[in-house]
Amino acid sequence: MPSNDERWMDAEAGPVVRPYALTQGRTRHTGASFDLVATVMATHARVADPASLAPEHISVLQLARAPTTVADIASDVDLPLGVVRIILADLRELGLVAISTPVAPSMRIDTHTLREVLNGLRGL
Amino acid sequence: MDYGAYNPAGGQAPPRAIKILLAGGFGVGKTTLVGAVSEIKPLRTEELLSEGSLGTDSTEGVEGKTTTTVAMDFGRISLRRDLVLYLFGTPGQQRFWFMWDELAIGALGAVVLADTRRLADSFPAIDYFERREIPFIVALNCFDGARRYAIEDVRMALDLEPGLPVVLCDARSRESAKEVLIALVEHVLATASRESVSGIA
Numbered sequence: 001m002p003s004n005d006e007r008w009m010d011a012e013a014g015p016v017v018r019p020y021a022l023t024q025g026r027t028r029h030t031g032a033s034f035d036l037v038a039t040v041m042a043t044h045a046r047v048a049d050p051a052s053l054a055p056e057h058i059s060v061l062q063l064a065r066a067p068t069t070v071a072d073i074a075s076d077v078d079l080p081l082g083v084v085r086i087i088l089a090d091l092r093e094l095g096l097v098a099i100s101t102p103v104a105p106s107m108r109i110d111t112h113t114l115r116e117v118l119n120g121l122r123g124l
Numbered sequence: 125m126d127y128g129a130y131n132p133a134g135g136q137a138p139p140r141a142i143k144i145l146l147a148g149g150f151g152v153g154k155t156t157l158v159g160a161v162s163e164i165k166p167l168r169t170e171e172l173l174s175e176g177s178l179g180t181d182s183t184e185g186v187e188g189k190t191t192t193t194v195a196m197d198f199g200r201i202s203l204r205r206d207l208v209l210y211l212f213g214t215p216g217q218q219r220f221w222f223m224w225d226e227l228a229i230g231a232l233g234a235v236v237l238a239d240t241r242r243l244a245d246s247f248p249a250i251d252y253f254e255r256r257e258i259p260f261i262v263a264l265n266c267f268d269g270a271r272r273y274a275i276e277d278v279r280m281a282l283d284l285e286p287g288l289p290v291v292l293c294d295a296r297s298r299e300s301a302k303e304v305l306i307a308l309v310e311h312v313l314a315t316a317s318r319e320s321v322s323g324i325a
Contacts, residue, residue: 033172035230036226036227037143038208039138039141043321069210071167071212072200075166076165078166080193100138109142109230111316111317113142114232114313115313116203116207116310116311117203117209117232120207121203121306122306123307124161124202
């Protein structure tokens with residue numbers, strides 16, 4: 001009977017490096033929190049030391065050249081959301097990306113926007 | 125310069141992103157519905173298991189931090205250049221509520237997708253949205269061969285508040301999925317209008 005470890009380590013198991021290894025084990029990001037659909041955009045500031053950025057940080061930065069969202073980036077780089085959050089917060093700390101501030105939890109979507117969404121859906 | 129806040133000086137204005145949640149039991153057709161109406165994209169989240177979820181997941185013999193990977197149904201619908209709808213479908217079971225708490229913030233509302241053969245699967249999601257006062261509707265996915273229930277019977281079985289919309293749908297059909305979303309937005313709009321009227325009175 002193989003041990004759990006041996007059974008886990010097959011081709012189906014995917015990368016052996018767990019996603020949070022990319023973040024040096026950090027599971028919480030720095031700075032202000034941001035929503036799943038917060039807008040992310042590269043500031044186009046110069047990267048002081050490109051060698052200091054992990055390939056994943058660079059991939060994320062490239063995706064943010066045009067305005068996008070946290071969820072879109074996570075999907076496009078195929079990394080778990082939690083990991084992408086930490087990468088984004090790192091990039092924000094370096095001044096390389098701007099992330100829109102979250103809406104207040106109690107804030108409801110205004111009726112004007114609701115009508116726009118409704119018209120948009122009807123027009124699909 | 126504050127890089128923490130979004131700076132629109134870059135010229136290209138970002139589209140407004142609107143979240144809609146889709147909840148429902150396993151195999152109820154969430155992925156099908158998201159795929160029918162939007163560009164579906166893979167999205168997964170790897171989260172630390174909270175103490176609450178540790179109670180329901182067997183983690184015997186696992187030491188230290190434990191993460192769980194959850195695949196979400198994630199779709200986007202560009203309504204206009206400046207307005208994008210994001211659909212997030214995640215499992216409706218209680219142990220995934222840690223994700224719902226975040227998804228629900230600022231969301232337009234939610235659709236509880238239900239299967240008449242397994243109505244009880246939608247209880248946790250209905251409970252969740254009722255308790256947090258998140259506007260939602262119930263959509264019954266009418267599977268082939270599934271017995272057609274009268275909407276009123278379903279409403280009673282789910283103990284729904286009067287006025288809460290229950291719609292029939294075919295999750296495979298783009299038109300039908302679209303109608304579900306329209307029904308949700310109409311419900312949210314009607315609720316918002318009622319609230320503003322009673323606020324004035």
